[in-house]
Amino acid sequence: NRRIVLAARPRGLPTPENFRLEETAVPTPGEGQVLLRTLHLSLDPYMRQLMDEVPPLYAPSSVPVGEAMPGGTVSRVVDSRNAQFSPGDLVLGNAGWQDYALSDGQDLMPLGRMAQPSLALGGLGMPAFTAHVGLLDIGEPKPGETVVVAAATGAVGSVVGQIARLKGARVVGIAGGADKCRHAVEVLGFDACIDRHDPAFAARLAAACPEGIDVYFENVGGEVFDAVLPLLNIGARVPVCGHIADYNSETLPTGPNRLPLLTAALLQKRIRMQGFVILDHYGERFDAFRREMDEWVEAGKITLREDRIDGLENAPDAFIGLLQGRNFGKRVVRVAEA
């Protein structure tokens, strides 16, 4: 049983030294437990926050040093002492960065037969659900309005933009690099996409939004938000989903305090800016999301791009790359053959 543990807490961007690959015995399930074999491991930006000493408010604790990195997985039940699960069952679980894990079954969701089970970690799972709730319940896009989303080809952003198009909005993406921008327009159907590395990024974004921005789905924060703020319209909605530009920062940025600019914009433009944590919404909202999303994907109205990495041993590099924009689509590690 291979597992990747947190070897040391990172300072800034994690390095390979923050992780360690260990070999342990395959655990044996006790009464009520199942033994899971990991097939696919999801890599997600929130994992960076769990590596810090002080956990984010939405998590009960951070990862203890020396413990396996946590993570959502598609797993196969290989042994069961729980009447609800049989060997061979495919489940969505939280086995983390390891080959095998035990579960009491409470956190498992049966997947039945899925053509592409790894989609349960991306386009039919948590990231797409995040896009659906944040955009529709908080962003409330109307036909003809302009919706802007960054990390536009990523797990959440790609779905935000495509749903916004389905709702009749004009969609402008922001992504890192020409290839991603081309994909956003040509494959995902965005109206425009601006490269955040372009020296003239702010001016190009303004030019792509001649009627201002009605919904800004906030995935990244940082310099992108600086460029967006002056373009927001009166009555704009800003679902605050993530701010990945800050996840590796240990100190506040230097320079003048621009908080008054934000406060004045919020007030004068009557902007509604609302954070949300997707964990809060599963009970009342997941089934409706899955029904609608399954339909859209089946009908070819939404395209999902998976960025697959082979081998558990490559998870640390793949995760560090995710935090730097080296992923192109939903990043998933294939740990074992189905």
Ligand code: NDP
């Ligand atoms: P992505 O697949 O979008 O991957 C992360 C992307 O972020 C990178 O590919 C890169 O895209 C972009 N990025 C990285 N660093 C920066 C930076 N400094 N400035 C601007 N962009 C940057 O990840 P997810 O779709 O899984 O997550 C997107 C966001 O949603 C994250 O902030 C995440 O924390 C948040 N999230 C929040 C949830 C909630 O419950 N609130 C649930 C799930 C996700 P590029 O190089 O193309 O710009």
